Amino acid sequence: MGALNVATTWVGTTALGPGRRSVVWVQGCPFHCAGCMSPDWIPDVPARSVEPAELAAELLADPAVDGLTFSGGEPTHQAAGLAEVIRAARRTRDTTLVCFTGYRLERLRHRPPAPGVAELLDEVDVLIDGLYVAAQDDGRGLRGSGNQRVHHLSGRLADCGYDFEGRSRSTEIVVDGHEALLIGVPPPALLTVFDTAVEQVRQSHIGGDHER
Ligand code: SF4
Numbered sequence: 001m002g003a004l005n006v007a008t009t010w011v012g013t014t015a016l017g018p019g020r021r022s023v024v025w026v027q028g029c030p031f032h033c034a035g036c037m038s039p040d041w042i043p044d045v046p047a048r049s050v051e052p053a054e055l056a057a058e059l060l061a062d063p064a065v066d067g068l069t070f071s072g073g074e075p076t077h078q079a080a081g082l083a084e085v086i087r088a089a090r091r092t093r094d095t096t097l098v099c100f101t102g103y104r105l106e107r108l109r110h111r112p113p114a115p116g117v118a119e120l121l122d123e124v125d126v127l128i129d130g131l132y133v134a135a136q137d138d139g140r141g142l143r144g145s146g147n148q149r150v151h152h153l154s155g156r157l158a159d160c161g162y163d164f165e166g167r168s169r170s171t172e173i174v175v176d177g178h179e180a181l182l183i184g185v186p187p188p189a190l191l192t193v194f195d196t197a198v199e200q201v202r203q204s205h206i207g208g209d210h211e212r
Contacts, residue, residue: 003049004081007041007073008181012062015172015184016069017098017126017142018162022059023183024085026073030113031102035134037144037182037191041073052081056088060095067096076101076108080116086123096157098126098142105129105151126164127151139187141165 007027016023028044029036036042050058059068068089070082082099089095099120101108105127108117121127130148137145142164150165152158171184173194180198182191 002081003051004055004078004085005046006048006050006055007038008048009055009059010174010181010183011059012065013172013183015170016071017067017096018157018160019066019096020062020064021067021069021098022062022065023069023071024055024059024075024082025071026075026078026082028077029072029074029102030077031074031131033102033132033134035137035188035191036132037186038072052084053088056085056092059085060089060092066094067098070097070099072100074102075099076103076112076117076120077114079112079114079120083116083119083123086120090123096125097123098128098157099124100128102131103129105149121153125152125154125156127153128164134188137188139169141167141169142185144185 005027007025009024011022012020013023014020025038025041027041027047029042032042059065068086075082086097103113108121112118128143128148128150132144133147136147143150169185169187171182171186171190174181174183182194186194
């Protein structure tokens, strides 16, 4: 199994699905949705290369984690590797899986864009599909905009009490030095504030470097 190309990860959050979850954001997306909250992860360029088994172990480092969320970037373009990640995780612990994709489920099933898509779909409990459309962002739910659909592929999370489509959004912001990571699906206004703050921090850092 080949290595994954991962933009970043986070271990232990409550902002991207039910329970306590670890998140993989893959690098590379063929879409260019206006207002995408992760534009740095759209280019299909080498980022962090990691083997599926190693990544699964990392994601389960927090013993309270009971779910994984795959986002990006476009997870289905690395479907074979991600299917191996969730299978490896499930060999260690009972783990649910939420996966985002810019494709529609019908396209994934009938014309998969990469090897391993059917394998990955076999593992997914909840698939959130479709492109982000800013004009249809109603500020609610785990899906970014109202056109995106929530598919309970396994039914396992259908009755868990988590309202994927209508819940109030929650986000976590992690700051590490000069980098900041926003975890979750933010209300539109928060994303604007976040981007502005990150840019200000970057500029102050550049200014500081010049002064030295
Ligand atoms: S599909 Fe997702 S990651 Fe890709 S451009 Fe659209 S919002 Fe961004």
